[in-house]
Amino acid sequence: MYTLHYAPDNASLIIRLVLDGAGIPYRTRLVDRARRQQDSAAYRALNPTGLIPTLETPAGPLAETGAILLWLADTHHLGPGPADPDRPAFLQWLFFLSNTAHADLRQIFYPHQYAPADSHRAHLEIMSTRMLRHFGLLDAAADRLPKLFAPGKPLGVYTVVLTRWAALYPETGPRWLDLSDFPTLEALARAQEARVETPVVARAEGLGSHPFTNPEQPDPPEGSVL
């Protein structure tokens, strides 16, 4: 059985929703960020980057959200296989989500890793403008490729979780995302929220009753978001 090393409302949420959406059994193991468990020798032995998530599998531990999604997709047929004509689109949007959308959004969570404190305002303005452009591209792609971006599936879940965080962060800064500007993503948020696994995961991680259509700051029953 798989073991998902997770922290509430971290990128492990993406993996959790896909696993539950496909009915794949797994155990969770909390990484207590309040005690910086992600930096412990035991965690770094599984995932030398110290990032969350890690998925332990019979083939060894996997790191990187995008890599885990692709490995699960190929192992459990959750996306187009290597010979499928949709494979190029599947791979390109998965990498775009990982190295562009997720990477830029990460800069909004952790601005101090990228820019000095007195420039965080300018940083947010630039990064949020970039993010809105990325959401525009994803909205068009999801409209054109509804099967690939279906709720519960890797690209759909990855996209919708990024819209949740975009609505919530920076915690104290101005709101910069209005999901109604992206009608296909808004419909995806409604559809993901209507799936049976969503309230179960939302309860386990304290995400509130409308984690995607009306996100609120998480209040997890165990563990720490940061």
Add this chain to the structure above:
Amino acid sequence: MTLTLHHAPDFASTIVRLALEELELPHVIALADIDGGALASPEYRRVNPVGLIPALETDHGPIFETAAILLWLVDQTGRLGPGPQEHDRGAFLSWLFFTSNALHQAALAMFYPHRAAGEANSAAAQAAAQEQIVARLGLIETMVATQSPRWLSPDHPGVLGYYIGVLVRWLILLPPAPYGIDLADFPHLRAVLAAHETRPAARRVAASDGLGPTPFTKPGS
């Protein structure tokens, strides 16, 4: 299979060109006139809506994103990296994504430091990028030293070797002093890249793209 690579010499498309040459897959090179605004044209945006190179046109439509193209080529040919059924596929994918979203992104932050917070904060962005680059190359070095994976090895060519090779090339050549890297700090990785740059496929691409005789380990010579 007809393949057309949208390319400019010594851009990320060079990574894909190296893989195509190593696989000896016939392909057409479509040179992109970047300074002339070719990537912003409506025709190109139909191939790649993000407006970057590389993009590879295939019988199944266009595909963009360097790492996505590399992985698609691995899966089409069964070469240059483990396939979906192989035991080390997961580790290979983990490090391919890491290279794409962590090492490549930090390199871009170094080369385009105004992107994060404007020109006024370029120096701070470069200092932050330098730290991330060295840390991330260090993780790759330790992984190669301790695990000797066959998918990033001096003994077998692989897409990840070519990908990291081109990134390292740029990280040696482009950052202004005092930034940049010394490949001697990463000896196991250096051995992998030295083996890749002497492959006949790498020599062909180095000649056509004007990369010099040792494009990864001693670029600019």
